[in-house]
Amino acid sequence: MRESKADIARALGQAYYEALCEGGTLKEGYEAFFRLEELLREVPSLKDALSGYGDGEEEALLLGEVRSSIGGPREFANFLKIAHSRKLFGRFADISHVFGRLADEALGIWSGTVYSAHPLSEIERNGILAALEKETGRELSLEFKVQEGLLGGFRAYVGGKCYDYTLEGSLKRLSADLLREAEV
Numbered sequence: 001m002r003e004s005k006a007d008i009a010r011a012l013g014q015a016y017y018e019a020l021c022e023g024g025t026l027k028e029g030y031e032a033f034f035r036l037e038e039l040l041r042e043v044p045s046l047k048d049a050l051s052g053y054g055d056g057e058e059e060a061l062l063l064g065e066v067r068s069s070i071g072g073p074r075e076f077a078n079f080l081k082i083a084h085s086r087k088l089f090g091r092f093a094d095i096s097h098v099f100g101r102l103a104d105e106a107l108g109i110w111s112g113t114v115y116s117a118h119p120l121s122e123i124e125r126n127g128i129l130a131a132l133e134k135e136t137g138r139e140l141s142l143e144f145k146v147q148e149g150l151l152g153g154f155r156a157y158v159g160g161k162c163y164d165y166t167l168e169g170s171l172k173r174l175s176a177d178l179l180r181e182a183e184v
Contacts, residue, residue, distance in 0.1 A: 009091035013098030016079045021106070025073035030103045032072025033079075034141075037096055039066070040089075050089040059084065100141065110138045112158030115147035117166075120154075132156055132163060 003011075020029035040047050049062055063084055067077055083089055104111050114120075114128055125144055133140050136159060147155075153166040164172075 005088065005091050006094045008086060009088045009094035010098045012079070012082060012086070012088060013095040013100075014102065016075065016095070017099050017102040017106075019075045019078070020073070020103075023073065023075050025075060026103060026106060028073045029076050029079075030107060032070050032076040033096075033099060033103075035070045035072075036066070036080075037092070039070070040092060047089050047092060050084055051087055104141055108139065109141050110136065110159045111141045111143070112156055113143045113145060114154050114156040115145050115150060116154040117146070117150040117152055119146055120144055128154060128156070132158060135163065 020026040063080055067080055129140060129142055140158060151167040155166050156163040
């Protein structure tokens with residue numbers, strides 16, 4: 001039975017995690033990995049360029065540039081080479097899902113998702129991250145998504161709890177406060 005690209009990508013995510021743990025470089029490798037994820041999000045054409053379907057020499061130069069701009073431990077350099085040689089950058093979400101879950105748990109980082117009515121700027125994302133980290137008292141790793149139908153603000157799901165800062169959520173809280181005041 002032949003493994004699918006998704007299975008191989010998930011296995012690479014786990015292998016990268018295990019290599020970082022063995023090398024004692026989990027935190028550094030975690031930071032490098034998520035800088036790469038951010039770079040791939042900011043420059044969508046980069047994922048295609050690194051997917052291994054173009055000129056080998058140009059790809060090798062590009063891979064070297066990515067590695068030097070991000071830094072990271074030796075294991076990160078090896079991860080980049082393997083992901084490139086196996087043409088797995090197109091399955092980066094699968095790698096990220098497995099690696100992120102394992103690394104977050106080991107580092108004591110809570111993962112969560114933030115939904116907003118429109119794409120958020122980096123400044124907005126950093127502000128939400130800081131506010132939620134202060135409120136939860138934990139280091140967080142957040143994924144940001146756009147959700148149609150939100151009128152404004154954001155709704156975050158972190159650590160099994162919903163933090164609702166949407167316009168709808170604010171109105172519900174105000175209504176509940178008014179009803180409590182009316183009962184007194």
